[in-house]
Amino acid sequence: MADTSIPASQPIAAVLADVDGTLVNKAKVVTPRAIEAIEQLHECGVIFAITSGRPPRGMRMLVHPLEMRGPMAAFNGGIIVQPDMTIVDERALPADVTAAAIDTIRSHGLYPWIYSGAEWYLTDPDAPHAARESRTVQFQPTRASWSSACRTTTASRWSRSPPSATS
Secondary structure, X not given: OOOOOOOOOOOOXXXXXXXXXXXXXXXXXXXXXXXXXXXXXXXXXXXXXXXXXXXXXXXXXXXXXXXXXXXEEEHHHOEEEOOOOOEEEEOOEOHHHHHHHHHHHHHOOEEEEEEEOOEEEEOOOOOOOHHHHHHHHOOOOEEOOHHHHOOOEOEEEEEEOOOOOOO
């Protein structure tokens, strides 16, 4: 079997970290320890990047304390943004795929949330888990009909609740 270990003399060029449970604690706050470690990476010339299942705006609160300098992967890589939230790359779902996914999600008694670019759409802001998600990502969803939210969709998330008769 081949030796796949990295030689001790090879410097670390980049570090990619997840957000929730890695850089922020259960209260969704960046820890001083994380800030200090990232400062040390910057001082050593190591590229630091983050990835998350969060929407881009849900990572905005990390830009300043972590001194983010390069692209950030939101939606688990579905969209790449610069620290100023400029979109670098986006993998949007076609509208017909989005509509079919929403229909399937709703048929199983789940309540879909739609993220498109920097926006978060849902038909009921009081839906289960919406308040917790708002606290986590630090912005409020936009109330919308599914037809308007589905036009250009990057990703969807859902929480368990019966579909609304009006959505």
